[in-house]
Amino acid sequence: MKYVDELRRPELIRKAAxxxxxxxxxQRHYRLMEVCGGHTHAIYRFGLKDVLPPNIELxxxxxxxxxxxxxxxxxDALSIAEQPDVIFAAFGDMMRIPGTHGSPLEHKxxxxxxxxxxxxxxxxxxxxxxxxxxxxxxxxGFETTAPSTALTLVRAKAEKLHNFxxxxxxxxxxxxxxxxxxxxxxxLDGFIGPGHVSTVIGCRPYExxxxxxxxxxxxxxxxxxxxxxxxxxxxxxxxxxEARVENQYARVVPWEGNRAALQAMAExxxxxxxxxxxxxxxxxxxxxxxxxxxxxxxxxxxxxIPGIRVTDPKAAQCGEVLKGVLKPxxxxxxxxxxxxxxxxxxxxxxxxxSCAAYYNYEHRKHSQLxxxxxxx
Amino acid sequence: xxLAIPGKIVEIDPQNTSSxxxxxxxxxxxxxxxxxxxxxxxxxDWVLIHVGFAMSKISETDALDQLRVLEMLGxxxxxxxxxxxxxxxxxxxxxxx
Numbered sequence: 001m002k003y004v005d006e007l008r009r010p011e012l013i014r015k016a017a018x019x020x021x022x023x024x025x026x027q028r029h030y031r032l033m034e035v036c037g038g039h040t041h042a043i044y045r046f047g048l049k050d051v052l053p054p055n056i057e058l059x060x061x062x063x064x065x066x067x068x069x070x071x072x073x074x075x076d077a078l079s080i081a082e083q084p085d086v087i088f089a090a091f092g093d094m095m096r097i098p099g100t101h102g103s104p105l106e107h108k109x110x111x112x113x114x115x116x117x118x119x120x121x122x123x124x125x126x127x128x129x130x131x132x133x134x135x136x137x138x139x140x141g142f143e144t145t146a147p148s149t150a151l152t153l154v155r156a157k158a159e160k161l162h163n164f165x166x167x168x169x170x171x172x173x174x175x176x177x178x179x180x181x182x183x184x185x186x187x188l189d190g191f192i193g194p195g196h197v198s199t200v201i202g203c204r205p206y207e208x209x210x211x212x213x214x215x216x217x218x219x220x221x222x223x224x225x226x227x228x229x230x231x232x233x234x235x236x237x238x239x240x241x242e243a244r245v246e247n248q249y250a251r252v253v254p255w256e257g258n259r260a261a262l263q264a265m266a267e268x269x270x271x272x273x274x275x276x277x278x279x280x281x282x283x284x285x286x287x288x289x290x291x292x293x294x295x296x297x298x299x300x301x302x303x304x305i306p307g308i309r310v311t312d313p314k315a316a317q318c319g320e321v322l323k324g325v326l327k328p329x330x331x332x333x334x335x336x337x338x339x340x341x342x343x344x345x346x347x348x349x350x351x352x353x354s355c356a357a358y359y360n361y362e363h364r365k366h367s368q369l370x371x372x373x374x375x376x
Numbered sequence: 377x378x379l380a381i382p383g384k385i386v387e388i389d390p391q392n393t394s395s396x397x398x399x400x401x402x403x404x405x406x407x408x409x410x411x412x413x414x415x416x417x418x419x420x421d422w423v424l425i426h427v428g429f430a431m432s433k434i435s436e437t438d439a440l441d442q443l444r445v446l447e448m449l450g451x452x453x454x455x456x457x458x459x460x461x462x463x464x465x466x467x468x469x470x471x472x473x
Contacts, residue, residue, distance in 0.1 A: 045449050091427070092458075118461030119428025121408055125463070141427075148429040151410045196380050199424070199432045222445050251438050252424065258431065260413040351451070 009225055016228035017051040023235035030056045031187060032234060033324065035177060036194035037064030037352025038222055044361040046224045056231065059324035062176045063194055065141045066093050066350040067322060068277045069169055071310040074099040077138045077167050078107055080303045087113045087130060089123040090138040097349050100310055104138075120145075120152035120166075127156075127164035134163045136299050139170060143200040146170040146288060147261035150268040153294050167299035168290050171275065173197050174205050175286035179277075181213055185325060190234040192227065193219035195249050202257025203245050210243040221249040268294055278312065278346060279322030318345040321354060328358035335363055379446065380424045380431070381455045382439035383407065385417055398425065400455070401443065405462040428462045 024030065034040055040060045043049065049058065062068050078099050081088035088104060095105045095116060108114035113133075117123050123137035139149045149166060156164050173194060180186055193206060198219045206217045216237035220230035230248045237244060247253055268291060275287030290298035299305075312318050316333050320326040328334055328347070338344040340356045347355035383398030394410040396417075408429045409417060415433060417423055422439035423430035434442070446452040 042445075042449060092461075116461070118458045119408075121428050122462065144431070145427050147411050147431075148408075148427045151408065151429065155410075196424075196426065196431070222449075223441065252432055252434055254432075258411060258414075261411045261431065264411060351454075 013051075013225050013228060016225060016232055019232050020051075020056065020228065020235060021053050023232065023239055024053050024056055025239070026053075026055065028055060030189050030235070030238070031059055032056065032190050032192060032231065033059040033061045033180070033188050034192040034220075034227075035061035035063045035173065036192075036197065037061075037067070037350065037354075038195065039192055039220065039227065040064070040354050041352050041357045042222050042224070042227065044357040046227075047361070048224060048227060051228070052231070058192075059188065060321075060354040061191075061324070062180065062277065062280060062322055063142065063173060063197070064347070064350055064352040064354070065145075065169075065171065066097055067318070067347045067353045068171065068176070068279070069097070069140055069346065070276045070278045071099060071312060071346075072276070072308055073169055074104075075101075075310060076305045076307060077136075077169075078104065078112075079306050080136050080167060080299055081107065081112055081114065083303065085133045087115060087126060087133050087135045088138065089115045089117045089126055089135055091118070091140070092116045093350050094138060094140065096343060097346055098343060120149050121155075124152055124156055124159075124161060124164060127161055131163060134165065136303075137164070137166045139166050139168050141170055142173050142194075142197050143261075143265070144196045146172075146269065147200060147258070147264045150264040153268045153290065153297050154264065156297050157294060162296070165297050165299040165302050166290065168269070168288060170269065170288040171277070171286055172271075172288065173201070175283050176277065176280065177209065179280050179283045179286070180323070181209070181215075183280075183323060186323065188215065189238060190215050191217040192230050192234070193217045193245075195219065195221055195253065198247075198249070198253045198257070200258050200261045203247050203253065203255050204257075206245045210245050214243045216243045216246070218246045218248050219253055221252065267291075276309065279319030313344055316345040318347050318355075321347055328355040329363070331355070335359060379451055379455050379458060380426055380442060381446070381459060382422055382434065382442045383425050383430075383459070384436075384439070385419050385421050385423060385430075388419055396430070398423070398430075398459075400425075400459045401452070403456060403459050405459050407462065425459075427458075 127135040218230040218233045269288035271285045272287045295301045317331040347353035383400040387397040389395040
């Protein structure tokens, strides 16, 4: 771990790393999944694997919204944007996501009106600025961003802003975890729970993982010490053969979540019967759509959507990497045809995608790393 | 998009208490407080911001920790770029709002 001495509280980090070594049973192989893409990024950036004993394996979960969106939905969004007088607005992370005929950025180069916004509230401002155009906001994200889209729709309706709509691709984390646990080729011992999603949904929605699946889950912060402490907490539960939900990130995550955010989501969204996820396939009740009361602001109601399923490029193995079956570097395209500059698959697009994180840190590390020696 | 950006509330619009100005490492931008209706922050409070909306109140210590995490992750430039983007600056559009 290259950065230990640059980090805050290096002595505590060493202590936590020592604790992990003490708690990990050498006879056992532990597979722990970090659900959130932000954690994946931090794990690679901080070189956390270097302080973990080899029998603790971190499996990257599905919590990168750019990564799990299937290409067909990107095509659908771009087909709306191809209609006359439409402005396509999306977060910067979405600009390089590949569609069948190129990314939003490439469509912009061909003359499409594509704008980066940093907040859904700014997509509304664009609509006010351009009353002669229609602004379509391409909304993606888990429960971290869904409440903001919901409140934006509430505000658009209150304002009777008729030249604005949302193409909703919001997904929910719990069904994705369930799909992973149901997958026959996946054996996991516990979960590092997402930090920011949990500020919205709280910790209760994870209780079934402990109760029914008998797996421990620890909601974790993003500092290296947070993640190591979360692993300590998981190992302690595993050692005692317990399975509970614990909150390591209580300084930010309230056990009950954010009620106002959940209310905003309940006002505007309802569950889709099913939704396709890249790599995980169709998962029932795993995504949100806009309620009929907001149909006027629902791009799927206002525009014709082709809705064609598109499979990923055959050579790209995004699905296997997303499920944790393959490591990023085991994909045939990794680092050759597929790089963060020229992504073929969506996992290379976002800094939270495991391929981009692996490429940016792990792939280049061997030339740079001065490994820190830890106490045995 | 998934960055949690800590900001200090420096002004709340008296006409519209869902609208506030935050300071993020010296950059001041407008954000929406509508998702903290249950526990309204006051001027001087720190909040974690996601895509232009305050999502949770946090202590100053935790805010400074989070800034450090962003820096360590190499994301502080992206965070600042995001914050500067809130409110569609003239560079992002032909007409300033």
